[in-house]
Amino acid sequence: ELDIVKNVIITDEFSNAKIPVATGGQGIDFLVPTLLEMGTEEQKNRYIKPALHLDEIWCQGYSEPNAGSDLASLQTKGVLDGDEWVINGQKTWTSTAKYAHMMFCLVRTEPDVPKHQGISYLLIPMDTPGIEIRPLVDMTLNAGFNEVFFTNVRIPATNIIGERGQGWLVANKTLTHERSSLGDPNKMASRFNKLVELMKTESIDGERIIDKPVFRDRLMKTQGKVLALKTHGLRLLSSQLNKEQDVTLGRMIVKLYGTEMRYELESLAIDVMGELGTLYENSPHIRAAGSWQYAYMYYLGLIIGGGTSQIQKNIISERGLGLPKEPKYQEA
Ligand SMILES: Cc1cc2nc3c(=O)[nH]c(=O)nc-3n(C[C@H](O)[C@H](O)[C@H](O)COP(=O)(O)OP(=O)(O)OC[C@H]3O[C@@H](n4cnc5c(N)ncnc54)[C@H](O)[C@@H]3O)c2cc1C
Known part of the structure; x- marks a missing residue:
């Protein structure tokens, strides 16, 4: 049973006892609370357990070469073709992409409306044909993040959280959880x-x-x-x-x-x-x-x-x- 007060007490006691605080990551800390708020029952049943058990590692596809602080300017495109989204474009600074099984990704699906209203929040299996991952070495000498390229990547139309064009709202839910977990x-x-x-x-x-x-x-x-x-x-x-x-x-x-x-x-x-x-x-x-x-x-x-x-x-x-x-x- 979910109990956020118990959770805080347990992590507090772990910290006092000098036991490392539980494993986190983009799946557990960012996606799971977003799904709890915005996901369908089917999505919660499908994604939460494997994320918590780290059977499925997630990465976050938000930033692009021309969309960082001004995130809503993102240009990666998603077009609905029958019962599939077809995705083309590029993400960058994507932490852990080379290990990840799944990406929660912001994609422009409605090109003709104001920029904040044209984004959808899609869930992309990272082994889908058409995805290329190029590691970027940072100053720690590790390739902590990556560039991710999408060429005609096809995913089921149901791999969306919230409605079409509601991605900015969902993205901000994730960002709220992300911000508290980073500090x-x-x-x-x-x-x-x-x-x-x-x-x-x-x-x-x-x-x-x-x-x-x-x-x-x-x-x-x-x-x-x-x-x-x-x-x-x-x-x-x-x-x-x-x-x-x-x-x-x-x-x-x-x-x-x-x-x-x-x-x-x-x-x-x-x-x-x-x-x-x-x-x-x-x-x-x-x-x-x-x-x-x-x-x-x-x-x-x-x-x-x-x-x-x-x-x-x-x-x-x-x-x-x-x-x-x-x-x-x-x-x-
Ligand atoms: C360690 C690390 C991990 C990351 N992991 C991920 C990830 O997993 N997935 C992902 O999608 N992204 C990730 N990012 C990308 C990160 O979200 C962006 O780097 C960040 O949002 C800034 O965008 P930018 O790099 O394009 O910088 P820019 O937006 O180009 O900003 C450059 C500078 O200008 C300043 N600036 C910009 N606009 C304004 C303004 N309006 N007012 C005042 N100052 C301004 C910024 O503060 C910054 O100092 C990661 C970045 C780092 C460093």
């Missing part, structure tokens, strides 16, 4: 505990780093922010339980604050390790198999992924604080 307070608290351990183990001239006032100060500031994020998370939880309250902007704050803070936390770990912090890959002196260095680079990327900090600030200031809308660029 997850419990994952942050777990990581903070690891940082404390690191600072107790590493030393300079025989003195533990945690006992050095300069580093201790930075640790305390970070701890204050971790606790603030946790408190914000609990406030959002009670808003969620009181169904009439909208948590959309609150979750954007989780994304904005959480990803920037996580990067700050990983940066502190790099500084704590001194010259060892600059090592990467196969050095025998590297700590925790290089996971601090990897996370330091990866979380810099997450300030961009899921919508950049600038975009979160724009939306929070316009819709939350009532500041004037930014001027729109007009073609001459």
